[in-house]
Amino acid sequence: MRRDPWSGSPWQDRPEPPPFSPGDQLLGYGVAAAGIGGGLVWATGQAAGLAFGHTWLNVDPAELAGVLVHLREHLGDPQLAWPTDAQSALPGLVGMYATFTATTAAAGMAAGQVLRLVGAGDRPRLGRPSRTTRERSSTWA
Numbered sequence: 001m002r003r004d005p006w007s008g009s010p011w012q013d014r015p016e017p018p019p020f021s022p023g024d025q026l027l028g029y030g031v032a033a034a035g036i037g038g039g040l041v042w043a044t045g046q047a048a049g050l051a052f053g054h055t056w057l058n059v060d061p062a063e064l065a066g067v068l069v070h071l072r073e074h075l076g077d078p079q080l081a082w083p084t085d086a087q088s089a090l091p092g093l094v095g096m097y098a099t100f101t102a103t104t105a106a107a108g109m110a111a112g113q114v115l116r117l118v119g120a121g122d123r124p125r126l127g128r129p130s131r132t133t134r135e136r137s138s139t140w141a
Contacts, residue, residue, distance in 0.1 A: 039069055040104060045082060045090065048099040053089025057082075 020028070042064055049057040059067070063083050068079040078096040079087050089098065 035053070038064060040100070040107060041068060041071065041108070044103045045065070046098045047103050048091055048096055049086070049089045050110075051099060052091040052095050055089045057086045057089060059083065059086060 042059065045057055045067070047057065049055055059082070066083070067081050071078060074080040078094060078100075079090040082090055083134055091099070
């Protein structure tokens with residue numbers, strides 16, 4: 001089949017490449033995971049400081065990055081991963097892990113609600129018959 005020379009460029013028939021390469025997507029997921037992890041650690045420290053030490057921790061982003069790095073070494077006592085001026089306001093092992101559990105649960109519930117509101121479209125919910133199924137079902141039962 002011959003192409004009409006006046007119909008346009010042969011480049012117009014080619015599909016558009018994807019906007020992000022797999023490496024870009026992996027980098028984006030890594031940055032997002034680090035941001036979410038950092039946010040959870042920061043929120044856990046602030047909530048633990050408020051609940052147990054009755055104070056707000058003044059931790060700048062550089063110190064928070066240090067907390068994230070040192071947290072692997074101090075899983076037995078996460079209080080030691082924080083800067084020395086913040087350690088006095090933080091609880092011990094049980095208090096830190098309880099605060100982390102509560103913070104993660106609250107963040108998960110908030111994210112679930114946002115996703116439920118954003119994703120509430122025309123797709124059917126699990127466990128409930130769709131409207132077309134109800135209309136097609138028998139009415140005698």
